[in-house]
Amino acid sequence: MTARILIVDDQPDIRKLIRLTLQHLDDAEVFEAENGLDGWLMAQDIKPNVMLLDVMMPGELDGYQVCDKVKKHPELGRTTKVILLTARAQKEDLEQGRKVACDAYLTKAFSPLKLLDLVDNMLGRST
Amino acid sequence: MQKAAPSGSNPLLVLLDLIDSALLLFSEDGHVVFANQAAKLMESRPSLVLGSDPRVRTLVGAIAQGKSATQTSLRVEAMSDRGITPLDCRFAPKPIAGLVALAVKEVVADAAFEERPAPEAAGDQRPSLQQIMELLRGELLPPIQDVVHKARAAPPAESVPGLQDGLAALTERLDRMVDLVDVFGEDVLITDERILVVDLVRSTCQELAPSVRGQRVSIVFKGEKDDLPPVYGSQRMVRRALYECLHNAVVHARQSIDPSLPVGVEIGFRASGQHLLVSISNMGALSAATLNQHASALFRPALADDPRTASAPPVMRIGLPLAQRILQLHGGRLRIEQDSAQELHVMLELPTGAPRRNTHHLDMLQAQIYAEDLSKLLASGRTRRPA
Numbered sequence: 001m002t003a004r005i006l007i008v009d010d011q012p013d014i015r016k017l018i019r020l021t022l023q024h025l026d027d028a029e030v031f032e033a034e035n036g037l038d039g040w041l042m043a044q045d046i047k048p049n050v051m052l053l054d055v056m057m058p059g060e061l062d063g064y065q066v067c068d069k070v071k072k073h074p075e076l077g078r079t080t081k082v083i084l085l086t087a088r089a090q091k092e093d094l095e096q097g098r099k100v101a102c103d104a105y106l107t108k109a110f111s112p113l114k115l116l117d118l119v120d121n122m123l124g125r126s127t
Numbered sequence: 128m129q130k131a132a133p134s135g136s137n138p139l140l141v142l143l144d145l146i147d148s149a150l151l152l153f154s155e156d157g158h159v160v161f162a163n164q165a166a167k168l169m170e171s172r173p174s175l176v177l178g179s180d181p182r183v184r185t186l187v188g189a190i191a192q193g194k195s196a197t198q199t200s201l202r203v204e205a206m207s208d209r210g211i212t213p214l215d216c217r218f219a220p221k222p223i224a225g226l227v228a229l230a231v232k233e234v235v236a237d238a239a240f241e242e243r244p245a246p247e248a249a250g251d252q253r254p255s256l257q258q259i260m261e262l263l264r265g266e267l268l269p270p271i272q273d274v275v276h277k278a279r280a281a282p283p284a285e286s287v288p289g290l291q292d293g294l295a296a297l298t299e300r301l302d303r304m305v306d307l308v309d310v311f312g313e314d315v316l317i318t319d320e321r322i323l324v325v326d327l328v329r330s331t332c333q334e335l336a337p338s339v340r341g342q343r344v345s346i347v348f349k350g351e352k353d354d355l356p357p358v359y360g361s362q363r364m365v366r367r368a369l370y371e372c373l374h375n376a377v378v379h380a381r382q383s384i385d386p387s388l389p390v391g392v393e394i395g396f397r398a399s400g401q402h403l404l405v406s407i408s409n410m411g412a413l414s415a416a417t418l419n420q421h422a423s424a425l426f427r428p429a430l431a432d433d434p435r436t437a438s439a440p441p442v443m444r445i446g447l448p449l450a451q452r453i454l455q456l457h458g459g460r461l462r463i464e465q466d467s468a469q470e471l472h473v474m475l476e477l478p479t480g481a482p483r484r485n486t487h488h489l490d491m492l493q494a495q496i497y498a499e500d501l502s503k504l505l506a507s508g509r510t511r512r513p514a
Contacts, residue, residue, distance in 0.1 A: 010483070016145045017497050024504065036480065056319065056481035059401050060356055064321075068354075096321070109493035112500045 003028045003123050006048035008039030008066065009085065010057045014108070018052060021112040025119065036061030040069055048080055050122045052106075052115075055086040055093070068100040081122040085110070142501065146494055149173060153227040155191030157184030166231060171205035171212040173231045183216065187227045190218055202234075219495050224502065228495060271298055319481060320362045324403055325351050325396055327362065329426070331369045332394075335377060336428035342381045342390075345413060346426035349395040356398055356479035360457040365477075368450035369405075372461070372473050375447070376407045379471050388412040391421075398479065402459070407473040458482065 005028055007018050015032050022030050031046055033039035037060045043051060051070065055063035063084055070076045081103040086093055088107070097105050104118055140161060143150050149166035151159050151174055162174040177183045180203050190199070199218045204211050212233050219228040271294050278290045325348075332339070332346055339346060358365070373392075380390045391410030396403070410417075418425070451461040459477035466472070 010481075013146055013148070014493065017142070017493065020142060020145070021497070021501070056321075056359065058478070058480040058483050060398070060479055062321070062357055062359075062480050065354065065356065109496050112497050113504060116504075 001027070003050065004031065004046055004048040005029070005119065006031045006033065006039065006043055006046065006051045008033045008036065008042075008051060008057070008063070009054040010034055010059075011054070014054070014085075017112075018115065021115055022119065024112075024116055035059040036063065036066045040066050043070055043076060043080065044073070047076060050119055051080055051082045052119075053082055053084055053102075055084055055097075064096055064100050067097075067102050071101040083118060083122065142498060143494070149231045150494070151177060151229045151231060153178075153183075153187045153191075153229065155188060155222070155225060155227065157187045160226065169231075169233060171214060171233055173205065173214055176205040176214070177203060177216065177229070177231065183229075186218060187229075190220065190227045191222050191225070193221070219492075223495060223498055268298065268301070318361045319359050322358045322360060322362050322365055323355075324358060324365075324405060324477070325355060327366055328369060328373075328394060328396075328405065331366055331373055332426050333428055334370060335373055338374065338377055339428060342377060343386070343388075344377045344380050345389055345391045345418060345421075347391055347393045347410065347421045348424045348426060349393055350397050351424075352396070355396055356403055358403055358457065358459075358477045358479055359481045360477075361453075364453045365457065367445050368453040368461070368475070371445050371447060371450040372407055372475060374444065376409065376471065376473060380409045380411075384412050389418065391417070394426075401479050403477050403479050405475040405477075407475075409471045 003025070005022060005025075007015050007030065009015050009018070009032075012034070015034070019030050019032070022028055031042060031048065033042045036057050039051070039053065040061055043066075051066075053063045053066055057063060061069075063086075067082045067084060070080050070082055082101075083104045083106055084097050084102045085106050085108055094105060103122060106115065106118060140163075143152075143161070143163040146163060147165055149169055150163045151166055152161040154160050157178070159174045159178040166173055182201060183203065186199075186201065199220050201216050203214045203216055205214050206212075215232045215234055217230045217232075275291060275294045278294070338344075373394075376392045380392050384390050389412070391413045393406075393408045393410050395406040395408070397406070398404075447461070447463070454461045454475060454477065457477055459475065462472075462474040462476070464472045464474075
């Protein structure tokens with residue numbers, strides 16, 4: 001089954017790099033959103049299997065809030081895995097990630113190999 | 128200069144072409160071996176200019192040999208159709224597969240003005256933080272110097288041990304703060320902490336609890352919701368601005384009203400587009416019925432013997448102009464409206480979410496890590512199959 005992966009990040013370079021990396025996944029369709037609100041609306045529409053969600057984004061919703069909404073959504077909460085992307089991983093950031101029930105945390109600048117492993121893991125695929 | 132390699136089907140070079148920032152790759156002898164599309168489109172032709180710059184060559188050589196641990200950036204001036212264009216060059220600190228990567232950015236005077244308009248040009252009369260530091264120094268230094276003078280003139284029996292030293296240290300610290308801002312600009316004081324404004328207002332009200340209790344002022348919260356968006360910035364500075372506004376509201380609420388009557392201040396929260404609005408309004412004298420009506424929304428400070436408040440040092444007031452400036456530094460603003468002697472409305476407006484970023488350096492580091500690992504991935508012929 002084709003996996004749907006949604007990248008939500010306000011930095012176009014990062015979205016491009018992640019998309020390039022995810023090309024190494026078989027049977028995956030990649031979607032992009034450039035802010036939290038668009039990401040949340042798109043998530044409800046495409047119902048992604050995995051969301052790669054930047055934490056610090058300008059606008060109405062930051063990554064933590066989007067994650068919170070996804071995890072509290074009756075359907076997405078069960079089916080969508082959320083990987084939070086952050087430029088920092090201090091104790092309080094990790095704690096906040098746990099509060100909104102994110103599935104994994106990836107610190108920028110991150111390795112594409114680690115990203116692929118993590119996404120595979122979230123999709124329940126072996127590498 | 129050697130002819131820069133075309134990206135062709137080499138996935139690493141294709142990757143570098145995708146990046147919006149201008150990137151060059153140098154061989155260890157200082158020749159440009161690759162320029163990405165963004166670099167090729169620059170009018171200042173960095174691949175030509177930087178490839179022949181002796182300082183660049185020296186630095187490339189040092190990085191290639193692992194000798195340059197400290198200096199990884201420099202500015203080079205290039206001639207273009209627009210005249211002399213300064214180029215900001217930032218090198219990756221380590222070579223990648225024997226090549227030295229460089230991110231380059233044109234510094235265009237006009238563009239710089241567009242990004243940060245000069246106060247006169249933009250008709251913006253906001254004081255810069257440097258001016259505010261001068262203002263602070265102007266405000267604080269005279270009384271400090273006055274006390275120092277009196278301490279020196281006082282008979283020994285009346286002098287307080289260490290007073291002069293303490294004040295001299297304080298003066299020196301103020302000078303250092305001014306220097307710090309001079310060197311690093313305003314950004315040095317602005318961080319990117321995630322701030323939940325409702326929580327911050329509540330804890331600021333707690334700081335004000337002695338004053339609130341003493342003046343029989345009730346604070347009513349309106350519009351508190353769990354899903355109000357966060358703002359990003361310096362929690363400490365936003366707290367000071369909030370403290371100033373709330374303190375003013377409490378003092379103002381008490382004015383001209385019979386001291387035997389309780390008075391109220393309403394604090395409202397509302398998200399509007401990409402802004403969070405915090406309104407502070409004077410409710411005037413409150414009847415028992417009104418107090419009952421708002422019972423569930425009343426702020427109830429911790430008790431006076433609570434160790435959190437009992438040992439709290441007095442907070443220094445900063446004044447509304449500085450509170451205004453703090454909000455401006457966070458991309459927001461402060462509005463004060465007074466309808467009548469008693470009707471005072473204060474509105475704090477802050478942009479929600481993180482500030483729009485210029486993470487040129489992070490992108491460079493990220494690109495470097497991607498380039499290194501993608502190379503490994505492609506070399507291993509790794510394929511992935513669904514389970």
